[in-house]
Amino acid sequence: MELNGADIVVQFLKDEGVEYVFGYPGGAVLHIYDALFKQEDVKHILVRHEQGATHAADGYARATGKPGVVLVTSGPGATNAITGIATAYMDSIPMVIITGQVVTAYIGSDAFQEVDSVGISRPCVKHNFLVKEASQLASTLKKAFYIASTGRPGPVVVDIPKDITDPSIKVPYEYPKDVSMRSYNPTVKGHPGQVKRAAELILSAKRPMIYSGGGVILSGADKELIDFTQKLGYPITNTLMGLGGYPGTDKQFVGMLGMHGTYEANMAMHDCDVLIAVGARFDDRVTGDVKHFCPHAKIIHIDIDPSSISKNVRVDIPIVGDVKQVLSDLIGEIKSSKTKVDKDALGKWWQQIDEWRGKDCLRYNRDSELIKPQYVIEKLYEITGGDAYVTSDVGQHQMWAAQFYKFKSPYHWINSGGLGTMGFGLPSAIGAKLAHPDADVACVTGEASIQMCIQELSTAMQYMTPVKILSLNNRYMGMVRQWQEFFYESRYSHSYMEALPDFVKLAESYGHVGMRIEKPGDVEGAIREAFAMKDRLVFLDFITDKTENVYPMIAAGKAHNQMHLSSERDLA
Amino acid sequence: MRHIISLIMENESGALSRVAGLFSARGYNIESLTVAPTEDPSLSRMTIVTFGSEEIIEQITKQLNKLVDVVKLADITEGNHIERELMLIKVRATDAQQRSEMKRLTDIFRGRIIDVTDTTYVIELTGTCEKLDAFIEAIDNDNIMETVRSGVSGIARGEKSLGLNTN
Numbered sequence: 033m034e035l036n037g038a039d040i041v042v043q044f045l046k047d048e049g050v051e052y053v054f055g056y057p058g059g060a061v062l063h064i065y066d067a068l069f070k071q072e073d074v075k076h077i078l079v080r081h082e083q084g085a086t087h088a089a090d091g092y093a094r095a096t097g098k099p100g101v102v103l104v105t106s107g108p109g110a111t112n113a114i115t116g117i118a119t120a121y122m123d124s125i126p127m128v129i130i131t132g133q134v135v136t137a138y139i140g141s142d143a144f145q146e147v148d149s150v151g152i153s154r155p156c157v158k159h160n161f162l163v164k165e166a167s168q169l170a171s172t173l174k175k176a177f178y179i180a181s182t183g184r185p186g187p188v189v190v191d192i193p194k195d196i197t198d199p200s201i202k203v204p205y206e207y208p209k210d211v212s213m214r215s216y217n218p219t220v221k222g223h224p225g226q227v228k229r230a231a232e233l234i235l236s237a238k239r240p241m242i243y244s245g246g247g248v249i250l251s252g253a254d255k256e257l258i259d260f261t262q263k264l265g266y267p268i269t270n271t272l273m274g275l276g277g278y279p280g281t282d283k284q285f286v287g288m289l290g291m292h293g294t295y296e297a298n299m300a301m302h303d304c305d306v307l308i309a310v311g312a313r314f315d316d317r318v319t320g321d322v323k324h325f326c327p328h329a330k331i332i333h334i335d336i337d338p339s340s341i342s343k344n345v346r347v348d349i350p351i352v353g354d355v356k357q358v359l360s361d362l363i364g365e366i367k368s369s370k371t372k373v374d375k376d377a378l379g380k381w382w383q384q385i386d387e388w389r390g391k392d393c394l395r396y397n398r399d400s401e402l403i404k405p406q407y408v409i410e411k412l413y414e415i416t417g418g419d420a421y422v423t424s425d426v427g428q429h430q431m432w433a434a435q436f437y438k439f440k441s442p443y444h445w446i447n448s449g450g451l452g453t454m455g456f457g458l459p460s461a462i463g464a465k466l467a468h469p470d471a472d473v474a475c476v477t478g479e480a481s482i483q484m485c486i487q488e489l490s491t492a493m494q495y496m497t498p499v500k501i502l503s504l505n506n507r508y509m510g511m512v513r514q515w516q517e518f519f520y521e522s523r524y525s526h527s528y529m530e531a532l533p534d535f536v537k538l539a540e541s542y543g544h545v546g547m548r549i550e551k552p553g554d555v556e557g558a559i560r561e562a563f564a565m566k567d568r569l570v571f572l573d574f575i576t577d578k579t580e581n582v583y584p585m586i587a588a589g590k591a592h593n594q595m596h597l598s599s600e601r602d603l604a
Numbered sequence: 605m606r607h608i609i610s611l612i613m614e615n616e617s618g619a620l621s622r623v624a625g626l627f628s629a630r631g632y633n634i635e636s637l638t639v640a641p642t643e644d645p646s647l648s649r650m651t652i653v654t655f656g657s658e659e660i661i662e663q664i665t666k667q668l669n670k671l672v673d674v675v676k677l678a679d680i681t682e683g684n685h686i687e688r689e690l691m692l693i694k695v696r697a698t699d700a701q702q703r704s705e706m707k708r709l710t711d712i713f714r715g716r717i718i719d720v721t722d723t724t725y726v727i728e729l730t731g732t733c734e735k736l737d738a739f740i741e742a743i744d745n746d747n748i749m750e751t752v753r754s755g756v757s758g759i760a761r762g763e764k765s766l767g768l769n770t771n
Contacts, residue, residue, distance in 0.1 A: 150618060151618075151621070154618075154621065154622065154625055155625060155629050158672070159672040159673075160618075162617070162618070179672055213672075214675055214768070215613065215614055215672060215673055215674055215675040216672050337670065338666050338669065338670070339663065339666035339667050339669075339670050341666075342659070342662065343663060346659075
């Protein structure tokens with residue numbers, strides 16, 4: 033069949049099975065928008081700012097495992113999208129971003145709305161393309177989806193000059209079913225020798241620890257991870273990105289680790305003798321001081337990205353491969369091995385871990401007359417039965433959501449872990465709600481973060497995405513305030529949110545429901561009421577204790593056994 | 605430690621900037637970088653001279669391998685290899701004594717004079733970086749008008765090869 037470039041883009045998206053495109057029109061993509069207008073298979077979600085488009089597509093991707101798709105115009109459309117692209121890149125989220133470009137003949141002439149999108153996006157994409165011929169559109173888009181969603185996933189930008197989508201130029205189109213690239217072949221299967229060595233080391237452990245990350249979720253390896261962990265009976269911790277990869281309610285789960293991880297998780301990391309890192313990348317927020325990271329442990333690292341191995345921490349047994357495949361191979365090796373788990377040693381190890389658990393490190397003051405932010409999350413967890421898709425922005429509320437919402441399954445915890453992008457929460461919640469219209473979707477945010485993409489309240493109204501926004505309003509950029517209290521002698525330099533809008537009225541002005549909650553006794557009722565309104569977006573403005581800090585805390589660059597438990601309970 | 609990394613990559617626009625961008629973004633050093641198409645015009649061969657600890661070199665090779673355009677890569681300093689660099693050097697050669705001195709030095713270093721005017725010579729010299737450095741050392745600095753160096757090209761000795769049909 034012969035199609036023009038614009039129709040090829042849309043037809044390709046349809047053939048690729050794309051359900052939603054998140055975008056914003058403009059000069060360079062008008063041909064494509066015209067092609068979108070003529071069909072109903074690919075649904076377009078009009079955002080209010082291109083950053084919102086990327087976060088919404090990202091939320092959709094994180095909630096489904098399928099690539100999110102974005103369509104923006106050249107110049108400012110592309111630059112506005114960059115924050116969202118970088119956010120997806122840092123968390124390895126599959127996305128394809130189509131950016132319009134000025135006509136080929138004008139490239140390099142400083143034309144209206146021209147920016148070097150390929151150059152600007154290069155450091156924060158997995159790969160990018162500039163399409164030079166209409167005949168290459170389909171194969172380039174196919175490569176983009178393939179690269180975005182295989183290996184270590186990531187965002188791929190496809191920059192399309194306006195003349196390539198010219199309606200008057202038709203070229204043959206056929207959906208490319210297969211793609212092969214001589215320069216890109218991710219390793220999926222782990223080296224059998226390494227798997228064997230790893231299995232022996234795992235079984236010989238006296239004080240083992242499993243540390244799993246976002247790779248488990250990206251690979252869809254949760255079942256294998258559960259099987260692996262429960263067969264061994266070993267303790268497991270999740271990174272911020274890995275929450276939901278293992279059920280947060282299970283007794284073998286010792287909580288999140290790292291800067292705001294639990295006491296038991298961090299202490300177990302520090303004292304373990306064999307560490308099994310599964311799809312995690314030894315981020316500085318996890319390791320703290322790398323010199324004192326797991327000082328007694330032999331380390332096994334399973335990761336699909338060879339460059340993640342021994343990047344921050346030297347490991348003893350690296351296994352490059354897809355986590356799902358490697359875990360199932362490991363389970364096989366463990367079953368057939370003559371070495372058996374040392375039950376006595378493991379029993380003692382669990383005794384020690386339970387002693388650490390006894391500290392009840394997430395304890396907070398439940399008798400306060402002010403609303404404690406932790407309490408709000410606890411109630412959210414109870415009321416949604418742990419089944420909601422929870423997105424968050426960045427800061428204290430993000431950490432409390434991670435600590436107090438016990439995620440049962442993957443794809444449910446959606447947050448910007450790597451880049452730490454404020455403004456992520458609301459648009460990503462819209463993306464998650466579109467993906468799962470019948471599920472509860474909550475956006476846990478703060479009064480500072482929510483204002484960074486507040487305009488998407490309008491998008492949520494237009495497309496009827498009734499998410500629940502739980503804003504923990506402490507009138508501060510809470511995490512900034514916390515660091516200023518700890519490390520800058522309480523000089524709260526520009527972290528106070530003055531001149532806040534009336535969020536209730538603001539929500540109402542967009543056509544949503546707004547509620548302000550000021551007493552602890554009203555928290556539960558308000559959340560129940562909000563979730564009962566199935567078809568309305570509800571903005572819950574919780575006026576919380578402004579002095580509350582996130583504990584436990586390991587200061588940047590400190591070791592896992594140097595934890596602050598609370599202002600009263602100091603160094604552990 | 606100094607390392608020479610050879611790589612084969614897709615000969616596409618922007619491929620060079622991906623490599624250069626990777627080095628600047630991650631704070632790696634580049635001493636020299638050369639690139640040109642191979643016998644297969646769809647592929648380019650690049651030679652990068654870099655230095656760093658073993659850990660850093662390991663990261664550099666892994667990060668380069670991760671670039672979607674990179675087909676194959678080797679650190680040729682890991683084994684026996686040959687490296688060459690081309691230098692063109694323009695020197696002042698006015699009086700007879702200067703001219704004969706330049707000619708003599710060029711011969712000693714097995715270079716060639718490839719352009720002659722009343723006042724200048726252009727000398728072509730190929731060799732290791734050390735040899736080129738030594739030549740510059742040997743001639744009077746005041747007589748050097750211009751030097752152009754190509755950066756290092758390297759190749760493994762013997763059966764080892766970075767071609768697509770071999771290991």
